[in-house]
Amino acid sequence: MKILLIGEYSRLHNSLKEGLTKLGHEVYILGTGDGFKNYEIDYNIAPRLTIKNKFFINGVSAFRKLTGIDLHKVEMAVNFKRRLPKLKGFDHIQLINSDALQTYPDYQIKFYDKLIQNNKQISLLICGDETPIVDYNLSGKLKYSVLTPFLEDKSLRKYFKYSLKYTTKSYRRLFEYVSGISNVLITSDLDYELPMRKMGYTTTFIPNPINTDKLKYTEPVIEGKIIIFLGINRLSYLKKGTVYFEEALKIIREKYTDKVEIIVTENIPYAEYIKLYESTHILLDQVYGYDQGYNALEAMAKGKVVFTGAETEFIAHYNLKEAVAINAVPDAKQIVEQLSYLIENPEKIIEISKNARSFIEREHSYIKIAEQYLKAWGLK
Structure with a gap:
């Protein structure tokens, strides 16, 4: 089978790729490498011009303040659009998040629509912030969650803008669209499985894959400190x-x-x-x-x-x-x-x-x- 994994934030998709490859499948990862973490990917859509070009670096922030347009997101959309004609014939595509392409929601809906036209099926992996996860965490029904600091001190809002964006109209629409075209919603651990079930979604729980061949065990030796x-x-x-x-x-x-x-x-x-x-x-x-x-x-x-x-x-x-x-x-x-x-x-x-x-x-x-x-x- 030919499989495309879109997005990489933790090495989850790399380990999954390694497992699928061992089973004889052809697997590719598309993403940005997630900034300083620099994860391995096959198709890179990370912004370069707006990050490394001195002219753009000085102007990106000012342009965003003036127009509200994030040129990093625009560049990622352009980079993905260039890749799009070659992203055909996959038996399965998995998104690591509804916001896997990290550009504007309206762009992503158009891109995902094209992907589903040119490939057999898409699934959504829920292993981080998503609209239902954020909604449930904001409800305060859990004894604690990653949003507890915000619930305790609303002045911290600016530090939680990434999570809170999933509560906006455009990102809600994006999640609804992606969950609607997905043949399955998969959760990677209980921090996502529990809220998704509480919010009424049907999910398939699959624990994170860990490459136990690559990561060797070393018994602790405690001789000094x-x-x-x-x-x-x-x-x-x-x-x-x-x-x-x-x-x-x-x-x-x-x-x-x-x-x-x-x-x-x-x-x-x-x-x-x-x-x-x-x-x-x-x-x-x-x-x-x-x-x-x-x-x-x-x-x-x-x-x-x-x-x-x-x-x-x-x-x-x-x-x-x-x-x-x-x-x-x-x-x-x-x-x-x-x-x-x-x-x-x-x-x-x-x-x-x-x-x-x-x-x-x-x-x-x-x-x-x-x-x-x-x-x-x-x-x-």
Whole structure:
């Protein structure tokens, strides 16, 4: 089968491609590489002229203020339109988001309409913000979500403009159009499955694919200091609750000066990011999740003890009897207690590390997950 995956924000589509390729399919990824993360893609539609050309760099912001037109979005539309004539004959196309092309909604509807005319079918993967997800998170019915900081302080609106755009008329129309032409709506973890079901949508839940062949497990060796890693992404700083980790680390640094080493990075490419946490024992991911995101899962595959979403809903869904990650919540004091326990009981780090790898192999193996996608798409 010939398959096109549109969009890449976390390496999810790359791992899915690797699984599908192992199963004998021809797979291509179209996207932007997601800025500084620089993910691998086959067809690049990232804006270059409006980002790298000095003349345009100086004028893009002023032009947007003057006219309301974002030239980055216009350039991405132009780049995709150039690719469009060659995007034919695919047995399946999957969008990583209704806004997968990252240009104006009206443009995207026209482009998707052309894609469905020239290819057999389209599906929508829900693995981040979407209109129903944002609507439900804004309702405040969950004990917490990535929008909790905004609900608690509306002055933070400008930091949540990416999420809130899905509540506008044009993006609602875009989601309705894409969900209408999709042969299946797929959710990647419980943070999206639970809200979609609550909002009345029929979805197919497929866990994130993790390349367990490429990501080798290394059992933690604790001979000297315990190494704790925090990778900060400023774009998702508030949504991940990074401030709680920073507050906890200040206390841990003073409390265990001779027992820990703390590594903090900010906005680095994906390849560099995974190299930097290679030697660490504990990775701090996010506090507002119910399930693990992609970075957490990859770290778990490599044997790290990850502070992330591992709520009761997650434990119940997978019927877990042992800890595979640490459930981090928006409470610095609790995070300090959890870190302290691991520092004082290093054998637990080794135990959770082994549990994490076993869980990833059992529930997230990229080849097994690729087979589930083929079945959901109706290609198997």
